[in-house]
Amino acid sequence: MSSKELSINAAPSLRHQIFDFLYKWGMLLTVVALIAAFGLASDSFLEPNNIINILRSIAIVTVIAIGVSISLTIGGFDLSVGSTASLANALVISLFVWYGFGTTQAILITLALCMLIGLFNAFLIVILRIPDMLATLASLFIVQGVAMTWSFGGSITENMVLPSGDMAEGTIPAGFSLLGQVPIIVIVMLVVTAVAQLGLSLTKHGRRMYAIGGNPEAARLSGIRTHRYRVLAYVIASLLAGLGGILLASRIGSSQVNAGGGYLMDAVAAAWIGLSLAGAGKPNALGTLLGAVILGVLQNGLVMLSVPYYAMDIIKGLVLAVALAMTYIQRR
Numbered sequence: 001m002s003s004k005e006l007s008i009n010a011a012p013s014l015r016h017q018i019f020d021f022l023y024k025w026g027m028l029l030t031v032v033a034l035i036a037a038f039g040l041a042s043d044s045f046l047e048p049n050n051i052i053n054i055l056r057s058i059a060i061v062t063v064i065a066i067g068v069s070i071s072l073t074i075g076g077f078d079l080s081v082g083s084t085a086s087l088a089n090a091l092v093i094s095l096f097v098w099y100g101f102g103t104t105q106a107i108l109i110t111l112a113l114c115m116l117i118g119l120f121n122a123f124l125i126v127i128l129r130i131p132d133m134l135a136t137l138a139s140l141f142i143v144q145g146v147a148m149t150w151s152f153g154g155s156i157t158e159n160m161v162l163p164s165g166d167m168a169e170g171t172i173p174a175g176f177s178l179l180g181q182v183p184i185i186v187i188v189m190l191v192v193t194a195v196a197q198l199g200l201s202l203t204k205h206g207r208r209m210y211a212i213g214g215n216p217e218a219a220r221l222s223g224i225r226t227h228r229y230r231v232l233a234y235v236i237a238s239l240l241a242g243l244g245g246i247l248l249a250s251r252i253g254s255s256q257v258n259a260g261g262g263y264l265m266d267a268v269a270a271a272w273i274g275l276s277l278a279g280a281g282k283p284n285a286l287g288t289l290l291g292a293v294i295l296g297v298l299q300n301g302l303v304m305l306s307v308p309y310y311a312m313d314i315i316k317g318l319v320l321a322v323a324l325a326m327t328y329i330q331r332r
Helices: 003-041 048-073 081-097 103-127 132-150 174-180 184-202 204-214 216-221 226-252 261-279 285-304 309-328
Strands: none
Touching (some): 003 285, 003 309, 048 081, 048 184, 081 103, 081 132, 103 174, 174 184, 184 204, 184 285, 216 226
């Protein structure tokens, strides 16, 4: 074979290796590049306190996004997680302020009620066979309306005046307030990430959920109870969205109108970015965490560079587009 022929054969091979490397590690390279760029542009970006601030800022997004990732494993998609977080935010604070519940009771009741949202989503999708995006879009509006109605369309705070004219006498326990602070909120994020990653990658239930997402009919014919796992996925997604709302309530110390709505798009972005980590090609918790880190680093760095808030979405979208292009570029 001539040298010319060898060079022609080697070129596609080299190009394939480059694209394969970018597919596997494009997201990680994006994180490194962002950290390096912001570290050079701002002297205080790499300070320990700022790193802690970034971790704290991504904790809630990560927890909610992992719920989205779990819904993606079975080939579904949950758009109601932001509204579920808002409802959890309102519920847990109201149980403290209006009814005087303790920390454990309020958290458990809130999580249980959020799981009912997952069951409702599963009913629409599995039983009524409504497409998942349409079903959870309907749930988004329903749950958002329930949250607004429950909170009387306003904030819930200590010593607030109730619609009856009485003053709320309950208080938010000091122990609950610690959940939203460092290091507990970061520990919760890491524990949720580790449990989800291990559950999806190392257990038979995780493998079955991936099988359903890959080919539901083949999974059903192989004996997997597909309906049961689809219900489970949506219940877990709502559970984690509720946990995110509880962490948000602890962090801000009150319930704000539609407080969880702003986390929806970041959570969805983090979950989809996570599909590409290490060439997995499927939803995974570690990749979702990395996606949340990209969003958190980008947001924090832009603030430190005094970029106007109205221009941040433009830059965030462009960086995400570049990062995704590095990962999903077609290999020829």
